[in-house]
Amino acid sequence: MSATTSGSEDDLRSKVQQSPLASQRAKQSATPSEANRTGKSGGFFTVGYKEAVTQWWANLPAAAAEHAVLSYIPYLQQPPTHTQTGSKPPSVEGSAMPVSDSSSKKASPITTSSTTDPYGPRQWHSNLVKLSGQNRALNEFSVERVEEEVDQNLVMLHGYGAGLGFFYKNFEGLSRAKGWKIYALDLLGMGRSSRPPFKIHAKDRQGSITEAENWFIDALEEWRVQKKIDRFTLLGHSLGGYMAVAYALKYPGHLNKLILASPVGIPEDPYAVNAEMPDPSDSTLANEFTQDQDETVNGTNPKIPESAKTGTAGDNNNLFNARSKAEAANKAGDKSSSTAPRKPLPKWLTYLWDANISPFSIIRWTGPLGPRFVSGWTSRRFSHLPPDEAQTLHNYAYSLFKQRGSGEYALSYILAPGAFARSPLIRRIHGIGRQMITPNGSTTSTVATAAEGRKRENGIPVVLMYGENDWMDIKGGYAAKEKLNEETEKVRRDASLSAEEKAHDQGSAKVVVIKKAGHHMYLEGADEFNEIMLEEMADVARREQKMRTKEEKGR
Numbered sequence: 001m002s003a004t005t006s007g008s009e010d011d012l013r014s015k016v017q018q019s020p021l022a023s024q025r026a027k028q029s030a031t032p033s034e035a036n037r038t039g040k041s042g043g044f045f046t047v048g049y050k051e052a053v054t055q056w057w058a059n060l061p062a063a064a065a066e067h068a069v070l071s072y073i074p075y076l077q078q079p080p081t082h083t084q085t086g087s088k089p090p091s092v093e094g095s096a097m098p099v100s101d102s103s104s105k106k107a108s109p110i111t112t113s114s115t116t117d118p119y120g121p122r123q124w125h126s127n128l129v130k131l132s133g134q135n136r137a138l139n140e141f142s143v144e145r146v147e148e149e150v151d152q153n154l155v156m157l158h159g160y161g162a163g164l165g166f167f168y169k170n171f172e173g174l175s176r177a178k179g180w181k182i183y184a185l186d187l188l189g190m191g192r193s194s195r196p197p198f199k200i201h202a203k204d205r206q207g208s209i210t211e212a213e214n215w216f217i218d219a220l221e222e223w224r225v226q227k228k229i230d231r232f233t234l235l236g237h238s239l240g241g242y243m244a245v246a247y248a249l250k251y252p253g254h255l256n257k258l259i260l261a262s263p264v265g266i267p268e269d270p271y272a273v274n275a276e277m278p279d280p281s282d283s284t285l286a287n288e289f290t291q292d293q294d295e296t297v298n299g300t301n302p303k304i305p306e307s308a309k310t311g312t313a314g315d316n317n318n319l320f321n322a323r324s325k326a327e328a329a330n331k332a333g334d335k336s337s338s339t340a341p342r343k344p345l346p347k348w349l350t351y352l353w354d355a356n357i358s359p360f361s362i363i364r365w366t367g368p369l370g371p372r373f374v375s376g377w378t379s380r381r382f383s384h385l386p387p388d389e390a391q392t393l394h395n396y397a398y399s400l401f402k403q404r405g406s407g408e409y410a411l412s413y414i415l416a417p418g419a420f421a422r423s424p425l426i427r428r429i430h431g432i433g434r435q436m437i438t439p440n441g442s443t444t445s446t447v448a449t450a451a452e453g454r455k456r457e458n459g460i461p462v463v464l465m466y467g468e469n470d471w472m473d474i475k476g477g478y479a480a481k482e483k484l485n486e487e488t489e490k491v492r493r494d495a496s497l498s499a500e501e502k503a504h505d506q507g508s509a510k511v512v513v514i515k516k517a518g519h520h521m522y523l524e525g526a527d528e529f530n531e532i533m534l535e536e537m538a539d540v541a542r543r544e545q546k547m548r549t550k551e552e553k554g555r
Contacts, residue, residue, distance in 0.1 A: 047375035047394075055371040055398065062086030062192050065399035068392045069165040070141070074172045075117040080107035080126040085139065086192045090403055099128065099137050099194050111146060119176045121146040128192075131222045137194040138223050139164065139186035143175040151179035152256075152541055153229050157220075158184075159238030160264075161360060161408055163191030163400050166393075170522055173530035177537050187240065188219040189407020191400055198409045208277050209423045212413035217247040224254065233540050235533070237261040237522060238472075242414065245425050245432065252435035252457050256506075257540050259533070261465045262519050265414070265421030266429070266476035277413065277422070358408045360401045374398045384524060426476065430483040433460030433507050459488060459507025461543075463536055467517035467525065477511045484509035504550075506543065 047055070063086040070079035083105040085098070107126040114120045123146050130137045141164050144150055154174065156167055164184035175182050186193040198215065202208045220243070224232070234255050236244030241263025248255055363370040371394075378397050382390035416422055437455050462484055464477040488507035491497065512532055517525030 045372045045376045046379040047372045049369070049372065052370070052372035052375075053368040055395070056368040059089040060395055060399050061089050062399040062403065065392075065396040066163065066165045066192060069168050069396045070171075072168050072389060072392070075112050075120065076110065076124060076172070078110060079141075080110045080124055082107040082126045082128055084128040085137070085194060086399075086403075099130070099135060119172070122175055129223055129226060131188075131219055131226075133196075135194045135196040136188065136219065138188060138219060139192040140183060140223075141171075142181060142183045143171055144181040145175065145178060148178060150181045152181075152537065152544065153232040154180060154182050154537065155220075155232050155234050156182070156184040157187060157234070157236040157240030157244060158191065159240050160411060161190060161401065162237075163396070165191075165396050166520075166523060169526035170530055170533070173526070174533055174537070177534055177541075179541065180537060185220070185223065187216050187243070187407055189215070189410075193407075195404045195406035198406050200413060205277050206423070208413050212410040213243065213246040214250075215407065215410055216243045217250055220247055221251050224251075230254065231256045231544075233257040233259065233537065235259040235261065236263065238264050238519065239411075239414075242421070242425065245429060248432045248460065249428060249435065252433070253437045255433075255460050256544060257461045257463070257536060258432060259463045259465065259536060260477075261522060262467065262470050262472040263425070263464070263477075264419055264472065265423075266425045266480050267420065267473055268424040268426055269416070269418070269420035358405045358411075360405065360408055363398070363401045364405070370402055371398050374401055381520065381523075426479055426483065429480045430487045432462060432484065433457045434487055458501075459491065459505045461506060461539070462509045464509070464511045465521060465529075465532070466511070466513055467519055467521035468513055468515050469518045470521070471519055474511070474513070481509040481511050504547075 063081055063083045066086070067079060067081040070081070071077060073079060084100045084102070087100070087105065106128075110124045112120045112122050112124070123144055125140070125142045125144075127140045127142070128137050129140050156164070156170070158164060158166055164186050167184050171182060171184070174180070189195050189198060200208050200211050202211045231254055234244045234247065234257075236242070236259070238261070241260040242265040244258060244260060245263065245265075248258055363373055366373060374397055375394065378390070378394040382393050385393070414422060435457050437457065462480075464480060466472060466474045466477055484507065488505065488509075491505050491507065492502055494502070514521035514525040514528050514532070517529070522529045
């Protein structure tokens with residue numbers, strides 16, 4: 001179909017991993033659109049028809065697109081990139097993203113020296129971690145400091161339909177922390193992780209929600225076990241934040257801090273908790289015929305004082321998962337009512353959503369026009385970046401969005417139209433760090449006192465981050481903070497606990513706002529985001545050291 005698809009996979013590997021940075025960008029990035037060059041939009045879709053066909057014909061493989069993005073990491077001009085998945089475009093590989101076991105497709109670690117890397121030496125890895133079952137594997141990118149013992153681990157999870165490459169502005173800054181290893185994972189069925197068919201088997205509402213959540217968090221837990229990581233800090237953005245909460249509740253005892261960056265699914269909406277579930281059918285070919293975008297909602301957060309604002313333009317980065325206009329329904333509807341209020345979104349949108357139509361189906365279905373549709377989102381999300389960098393991210397996004405649909409089909413089981421959770425986190429977030437752990441690793445619900453043979457979690461620090469102009473409602477973050485801190489107060493007032501046990505409790509919650517940023521604060525406000533993350537990581541290190549010291553004294 002194109003020059004990219006011809007030749008051997010070894011040739012592609014050579015192009016992806018061995019070419020100089022400037023040459024690689026020139027070959028793999030299409031010419032920026034006029035809108036990107038001038039900063040002026042010629043409409044909602046900034047990529048023209050001719051340019052869209054050119055990008056579609058170039059058919060950049062996902063592995064090459066990911067490599068191009070990671071090449072922007074400071075001091076790392078040749079990032080390692082395995083080609084076990086995404087080495088060829090979908091048009092060549094077929095509808096699936098097959099997993100290769102060939103050793104030639106694995107990536108050797110790249111080490112930056114202290115000569116070229118002022119914060120080095122550091123070692124960078126790109127791996128595909130195979131899981132149990134058929135076609136289950138997670139794409140992993142990591143960095144660690146050389147000649148330093150790894151004391152702490154940070155795991156980062158991206159949002160809906162995205163990929164680990166979007167954290168490219170965070171890897172270098174966060175890996176300056178001594179004693180830390182930084183991991184970023186593609187969620188199962190997204191990014192360059194394998195894409196097994198997604199199907200819900202449960203017939204009841206709660207069972208369907210739980211099964212959809214388990215699709216992602218069971219894979220994360222299996223990854224943790226394979227990596228032999230006992231405790232770690234978990235950062236999740238948007239849908240990744242939702243899954244981070246679900247993971248903390250199902251697999252307690254393994255987190256030393258939970259950081260939720262603009263998490264979806266916290267507030268409760270009357271319609272979302274009563275709306276009908278989609279049919280539990282196969283979400284592959286049947287879902288490829290039609291799709292539409294969510295309504296875009298711009299505006300700043302009313303909880304943030306106007307004196308703290310940096311502008312009134314709001315957040316433009318919400319094409320696929322925008323908040324619905326449900327405020328009127330929230331005011332008029334009784335949350336305790338068993339009858340769902342009038343749907344706050346257009347009928348055509350709720351129909352497509354409830355039919356489990358993936359937001360990325362239109363990109364695959366429209367073929368040569370796919371890049372044009374993607375530009376409606378990327379031109380706004382990356383408008384603050386230099387043209388070549390924005391174009392590289394556009395190419396990366398398109399390379400992921402056009403892949404076979406898989407984990408993306410979980411969305412309609414987890415969220416109702418408008419991005420409100422069917423099982424709101426506000427109802428269960430208080431259980432984070434308060435689960436019972438039995439010797440065999442099984443758990444029970446939150447209980448005040450540990451029964452014989454079981455140990456109660458002693459709380460987890462939770463940080464909720466939002467952008468100053470975030471479209472995600474920050475009121476949900478403050479409500480979650482209140483719920484979590486109430487649980488901590490219960491522990492402090494518990495007469496059955498000793499003073500030492502109360503002092504050992506780690507439960508806390510706080511809300512942090514990143515200035516001059518929207519929903520994607522890790523990208524738009526990367527410097528402040530990284531600074532805050534380093535502070536939180538330093539706090540983890542101090543807490544863990546204090547716990548180890550106490551344990552050593554008690555022996």
